[in-house]
Amino acid sequence: MKKILLAFFTATIIISCNENKTTTNTISTNTVNKTDSIAIKQFFSTALTDGKAYEWLRDLTQNIGGRLSGSPEAQMAVEWGEKLMKEEGFDKVWLQPVMVPHWVRGEKEVANYSINGTKINVPICALGGSIATPKNGVMAEVIEVKSLDEVEKLGEKVRGKIIFYNRPFDNTLINTFAAYGGCVDQRYGGTEVAGKYGAVGTIVRSMTNNLDDYPHTGSMGYGKAKPEDYIPTAAISTNASELLSKHLKENPNLKFYFKQSCETLPDAPSFNVIGEIAGSEFPNKYITVGGHLDSWDLAEGAHDDGTGVVQSMEVLSLLKRNGIKPKHTIRAVLFMNEENGLRGGKKYAEEAKLKNEIHVAALESDSGGHTPRGFSYNGTKENQELFMGWKSLLEPYGLTDWHTGYAGADINPLKNETVTLSGYKPDSQRYFDYHHAATDTFDKVNLRELELGSAAMASLVYLMDKYLDVEPVKK
Template structure:
């Protein structure tokens, strides 16, 4: 009897081994096929890519695309026509009401010290009110934080408040340096306005020391109209000079003039295109960037690059005869820069229609050399995503870790969705961010194409392995 039990045990063990072995071989075959597919996606993007020429068209022929502007509407029409020409399964416009702020005539600024006049490169911040027609002239108080302004309180009355906290140059990740300063731009007027200040000027959000001012959004919170003050950014070189001259002459006077205004909300659209999934047509993987940009430049890195890369992902899948299991949807979001209305509207409609989004990827960090992806996901999927590092590392995608997905896809956040942010090299991004020099010529063709292939590779893996 004992020998019979031993024989049966050996037989069962042999069956088990024979069952496990094919599974291991099957996994090896899958991994090999993944490598082959990813290589094909990169080869196609680098030898037959269209993203660069699309970007040339979007930026050079349309230009800056601030929400509510005629250029933003032209961009909507451009995106819809392009995705229809690419024969995506479905292409449509999703209506959304957006803020409509206009800059007006070019801003002016200068300060005088010891009878010497210094002209200052300046630009109004998005959402700011105008100065009086004659402009604003007053003494300056320099501060380095919102907290410092709050402590000064009534001492700010009748003055122009100058927020001058620079980027932390020791931070390797420049988005962290930006995050450490941007509260001055966003909330400087909100904090200072209640103390009767004449206006607010802010050091531009960049580590570069140059004469290029950077715009960006600001807000007044719940301040009454009587406490809202004109707010602008000055170049970093001008900020350094002003700070130096204030130490020599604390009573120097600063002048600036701007004619911006906020108009009633305007109708606009998210532009959406998709390839319907073969196995799970009602499960969605979304890719996107924001179609709007600031008005000063052409919005090439921010975020024309993300727009054309997102569209290119679907084209690369089609060219390589990859039929996705899930529905892959490209969304060109409107109004990321000064309201996030497009991202919120998309999430609102997804919830209303009971759409099951399992993953989303956003590209909104420029068109530079690929470095990796950040992801906001459940612990359940953590090991799966980290296991892809060996597949992506040969293409320079080493930096894969938990982090932020992106502003436009953030309203989709839930316990079941995985949010990803595409991460190119960030060292030059804030040289161009929100400026007049964010133009097509600042984008490198090969870097842009590598980014599109990187995104397509991640989408392929998500579609293959997520259920």
């Protein structure tokens, strides 16, 4: 029955594409029509009954796993993506070379302290980009703070100490990305400030809503610090953070010990993986859909961002399988190095500029693979009304949250005066339970939620291709 249904729908789509030939050059907020509803329904039906993304994700996460830039696993993932898109029969599939930072974790980190004669072992992991501790680790008294400002105010008082950033997520924020945004300065920038005043290390409360026993890694930066002010930094679990905070009240002089042997090697060669379906009318104008192929080393990189990777490839697959002939060239880009450098995203935009590849639009999926809620819009005022008009077509599929705002790190370098950027926004409630921690594994992804996302993204790309123009603004 599945095959009969598919054949029926494919026929419908081809007919409706022809029907629409006359309207494809008209831009209007009111051009969304029944043909679009039918096409969109078909993307969802194909994805939900015969989608491929879930099995692709199983393969990527369980057979390759964590794939940090520069690692052998990242290279395996590159080859995997290239092979898969070739097998899908996209018109062109190739690798775009890019040099990436190459940070390695080294031996498993160790942390502990003693309180009232009891030794407490602390779940800890180095932050990406951090230097190692001295070979025998670092041990010092701890100053707990809630902000970088607090460290600035303490100034020289932090010398010789370990700074413990312990500002928790604001769990009253409904969108968990907002809570993350309100805390992540501690992880990314806390070390630069503490190092400047002579602290010997920093430890950071993991970036998650949850109280759990997993350290959540992520990138950090030394910013403008002088290399002699570089100090090691690591994340500890939220439960350990709560406990340490309690113990520091009991004994403010307790000494915390941690040891890590991570290091930054010379930049390594890697690739963005790109597949495309050639445009029938404007082959030299592009719509890019992408996620990032690299992921942290502690887990399988399922929700971050294996789901975005497989959804992006499936967008092209859904267009192709449903007989859609896009006007513009549609590209799936598996960006390398979003996590600790964004080199892939920058490289892709640079090359597009060099080659005068005009981007009409780009869509990014890097917020996990949970149930769809909507899309963000980042583009011209002129196109905004048009874009928001598409909401009515996708509301029946649960995509009710259409808002202006940031679209995504990897496509942001494409930003210019004409391009439409959009971010796919799934439900965010569970995302930071797994984010950058050992728990970000395939079993946390639900087949239907993932496939609904693929179909929603295919629908948006279909609409962008059909209704967005096209000519760069002349100034």
